[in-house]
Amino acid sequence: MSESSSDLDQFRSELRGWLEANCPEEMRQPVKSEDDIYWGGRNATFASDAQKAWFEACVAKGYTVPDWPKDYGGAGLSPAQHKIFKQEMARIKARAPLQSFGIWMLGPALLHFGTEEQKVHYLNQIARGEIRWCQGYSEPGSGSDLVSLQTFGEDKGDHWIVNGQKIWTSYADKCDWIFCLVRTDKEDKYRGISFLLFDMETPGVSTKPIKLISGNSPFCETFFDNVVVPKDQIVGELNRGWDVAKYLLGHEREMISGGGLGDGAPSLGARMTKVIGTDDAGNLDDPMLRAQLAQFDVDALAFKAMAEKFVDEMKARKGHPAKPNMMKYAGTELNKQRHELVMAAGGSDALEWESETSGHGAKPRTWLRTKANSIEGGTSEVMLNVISKRILDLPGA
Amino acid sequence: MPMYLNEDQAMLQDSAREFIATEAPVSHMRALRDEKCKDGFRHALWKQFAEMGFTGILIPEEDDGLGLGHVEAGIVLEEIGRNLTPSPFLTTSVAGVSALNAGGKALREKYFPGILSGDTVLGIAIEERAKHRPDQIAMAAERSGNGFKLNGKKSFVIHGASADALIVAARTSGSAGDSEGLTLFMVDKDAAGLSAEAARLVDSSMAAAVTFDNVEVDADAVIGEVDQGQDVLDALLHASRAGSAAELVGVGSGAMDMTVDYLKQRKQFGKLIGEFQALQHRASHLYSEMEIARAAVMKAQQLLDQGNEGADVMVSVAKAKAGRTTGLAVREGVQMHGGIGMTDEYDIGFYMKRDRALNEFMGDANYHANRVAQMHGY
Numbered sequence: 001m002s003e004s005s006s007d008l009d010q011f012r013s014e015l016r017g018w019l020e021a022n023c024p025e026e027m028r029q030p031v032k033s034e035d036d037i038y039w040g041g042r043n044a045t046f047a048s049d050a051q052k053a054w055f056e057a058c059v060a061k062g063y064t065v066p067d068w069p070k071d072y073g074g075a076g077l078s079p080a081q082h083k084i085f086k087q088e089m090a091r092i093k094a095r096a097p098l099q100s101f102g103i104w105m106l107g108p109a110l111l112h113f114g115t116e117e118q119k120v121h122y123l124n125q126i127a128r129g130e131i132r133w134c135q136g137y138s139e140p141g142s143g144s145d146l147v148s149l150q151t152f153g154e155d156k157g158d159h160w161i162v163n164g165q166k167i168w169t170s171y172a173d174k175c176d177w178i179f180c181l182v183r184t185d186k187e188d189k190y191r192g193i194s195f196l197l198f199d200m201e202t203p204g205v206s207t208k209p210i211k212l213i214s215g216n217s218p219f220c221e222t223f224f225d226n227v228v229v230p231k232d233q234i235v236g237e238l239n240r241g242w243d244v245a246k247y248l249l250g251h252e253r254e255m256i257s258g259g260g261l262g263d264g265a266p267s268l269g270a271r272m273t274k275v276i277g278t279d280d281a282g283n284l285d286d287p288m289l290r291a292q293l294a295q296f297d298v299d300a301l302a303f304k305a306m307a308e309k310f311v312d313e314m315k316a317r318k319g320h321p322a323k324p325n326m327m328k329y330a331g332t333e334l335n336k337q338r339h340e341l342v343m344a345a346g347g348s349d350a351l352e353w354e355s356e357t358s359g360h361g362a363k364p365r366t367w368l369r370t371k372a373n374s375i376e377g378g379t380s381e382v383m384l385n386v387i388s389k390r391i392l393d394l395p396g397a
Numbered sequence: 398m399p400m401y402l403n404e405d406q407a408m409l410q411d412s413a414r415e416f417i418a419t420e421a422p423v424s425h426m427r428a429l430r431d432e433k434c435k436d437g438f439r440h441a442l443w444k445q446f447a448e449m450g451f452t453g454i455l456i457p458e459e460d461d462g463l464g465l466g467h468v469e470a471g472i473v474l475e476e477i478g479r480n481l482t483p484s485p486f487l488t489t490s491v492a493g494v495s496a497l498n499a500g501g502k503a504l505r506e507k508y509f510p511g512i513l514s515g516d517t518v519l520g521i522a523i524e525e526r527a528k529h530r531p532d533q534i535a536m537a538a539e540r541s542g543n544g545f546k547l548n549g550k551k552s553f554v555i556h557g558a559s560a561d562a563l564i565v566a567a568r569t570s571g572s573a574g575d576s577e578g579l580t581l582f583m584v585d586k587d588a589a590g591l592s593a594e595a596a597r598l599v600d601s602s603m604a605a606a607v608t609f610d611n612v613e614v615d616a617d618a619v620i621g622e623v624d625q626g627q628d629v630l631d632a633l634l635h636a637s638r639a640g641s642a643a644e645l646v647g648v649g650s651g652a653m654d655m656t657v658d659y660l661k662q663r664k665q666f667g668k669l670i671g672e673f674q675a676l677q678h679r680a681s682h683l684y685s686e687m688e689i690a691r692a693a694v695m696k697a698q699q700l701l702d703q704g705n706e707g708a709d710v711m712v713s714v715a716k717a718k719a720g721r722t723t724g725l726a727v728r729e730g731v732q733m734h735g736g737i738g739m740t741d742e743y744d745i746g747f748y749m750k751r752d753r754a755l756n757e758f759m760g761d762a763n764y765h766a767n768r769v770a771q772m773h774g775y
Contacts, residue, residue, distance in 0.1 A: 284775040295766050
């Protein structure tokens with residue numbers, strides 16, 4: 001089923017025509033605030049007519065999940081077509097029509113572990129943005145050490161009764177359904193965990209937002225009090241939820257590790273020159289900061305080469321299976337450093353948190369947000385533990 | 398071009414790895430040092446390099462070489478680095494050949510057969526200061542009769558006293574800082590007025606300070622065009638920077654492997670020291686940095702082989718990243734070995750010495766980070 005280059009050229013030219021006709025000008029501008037992002041879900045409202053039109057046009061073509069099969073709501077694009085799709089979207093700076101943990105995290109796990117009924121049912125809903133999903137992994141006292149989780153699902157024949165508490169549940173207060181790790185066997189520490197899906201409107205589910213140092217509340221505490229979960233809402237095998245969770249975490253880590261590259265700008269130093277200015281010799285007008293930015297740009301360009309190598313090796317199945325942990329560690333540490341430098345370059349202008357005339361404190365809020373990069377999805381220390389054990393084979397690690 | 402070795406390159410890596418680890422492991426370098434070998438490398442080994450085909454990797458097929466690229470040269474250099482193998486490969490087969498490839502046919506015909514057979518060693522006479530400043534070359538080459546008369550001094554010429562010929566960068570016009578007016582010459586070691594004073598460096602390699610006292614060369618000695626030597630110099634610099642970055646990655650990997658092995662053997666406080674999380678995390682961080690440095694080097698080599706204009710910045714990224722990362726690898730290596738790491742008997746200290754010299758060769762990490770900033774306009 002090889003595609004000739006003329007087929008791909010034709011696909012590109014048709015796609016260009018379609019984008020020209022369907023992507024409104026407003027959807028080609030950078031996102032200004034949280035409100036500009038469409039997450040879908042039962043209670044979602046569109047911020048503008050343009051956002052609605054763009055979303056609906058994409059759903060109709062399967063372009064919210066272009067590489068998924070058509071039966072599951074996608075467009076069934078081949079890898080070569082998908083690459084062209086991403087290039088053409090980037091070329092016109094089109095916004096993603098839908099942001100979704102369902103697309104990034106649950107979808108790939110369902111494609112791999114779900115039954116045919118689950119795929120048809122849930123993947124189509126995800127593709128159409130009907131259900132907004134959250135992830136129930138972490139618990140108080142059980143962050144990166146997921147094996148110690150306590151939330152328990154008691155077997156009642158045709159259903160489970162779930163009791164316990166989750167924490168750091170992203171947008172739990174705005175979400176419709178949760179994919180959740182629940183202990184279903186108290187004897188088997190590693191295996192006795194199952195991967196359950198359930199409706200957040202089920203009686204006994206409640207949420208409470210956590211206010212963060214960035215001033216935002218993207219995370220919640222989530223409580224389960226005798227929640228009834230039907231048996232057909234398990235993904236994968238009973239007591240083997242760990243396999244599903246690890247598969248999904250691999251996707252999450254790959255996604256987070258991309259952060260070190262920022263918004264694709266080639267050089268942070270060059271961008272900061274516009275903020276700081278240059279001296280008579282044309283050098284950035286702060287020699288110590290210039291040196292730090294130069295070191296950062298070396299690191300960022302080297303990491304970009306690594307990211308390319310990582311993807312090429314994964315495709316060719318040549319990479320070490322624990323490589324995503326290394327990428328997550330290096331990428332998130334780099335991204336934190338990037339925003340330290342952005343703050344240092346911005347000086348007092350970068351401190352503004354709230355004002356009537358200008359922005360909404362995007363710089364300091366982003367800076368503070370990046371501090372979570374090396375915590376969420378497994379801390380840097382946990383990544384280093386995994387490298388020690390699985391790659392370097394150090395004793396007792 | 399995917400960012401991993403293809404089948405042919407993987408085969409080259411296998412044969413280079415086995416050959417160099419067998420014929421020239423660290424004990425080979427130690428023996429040369431202990432006998433105070435005046436050349437700092439073994440000519441017999443250079444002949445073996447030729448028999449393996451390594452010396453002609455960058456020589457075009459039409460000149461009877463293998464016609465391969467910087468990725469392949471880097472494969473050999475990484476193994477040289479891993480084993481701390483003293484060899485004129487980097488200066489002769491990488492820097493020298495790249496300069497000659499940018500020059501004329503007559504010089505290639507004169508020098509390539511000797512390089513291919515392992516009889517010829519080239520020295521690179523660029524530096525005039527303690528720090529790498531190729532844009533500040535000031536040495537004078539005055540027109541004289543049919544040729545030129547060279548006067549001045551060059552430093553840090555690796556194998557300079559035992560090289561059969563030197564590649565010399567000098568000014569035929571203009572002054573330090575100008576991009577025009579540079580000319581590169583091939584100067585035979587027997588030229589009247591040329592004297593080389595060799596010194597053994599911290600890593601046991603031999604480098605010479607070379608004095609030119611009215612050294613006469615004829616017009617045929619010019620590589621490329623008179624006054625237009627910048628292109629030839631750039632080809633030489635790119636090749637030797639990417640090459641030394643690849644060798645640095647080998648040095649860093651060798652030091653890291655030794656250290657990780659040691660963490661699995663050495664007991665303290667009743668435990669293998671590799672069980673201590675403080676050391677595990679430092680080792681894992683180092684592993685991560687080494688992988689990124691290797692990727693940066695491969696990207697630079699691929700861009701050079703493609704003739705891509707992005708090669709210049711990526712070569713500096715590679716040298717800067719490899720320099721800093723290998724520096725970390727050797728410092729962690731000596732520290733984690735503890736007292737034994739300070740002994741001459743144990744090899745880890747040799748890695749620290751080699752890193753220091755290679756970092757300085759063709760620009761250190763600061764020099765190249767500064768270049769990256771300049772190329773991005775800040």
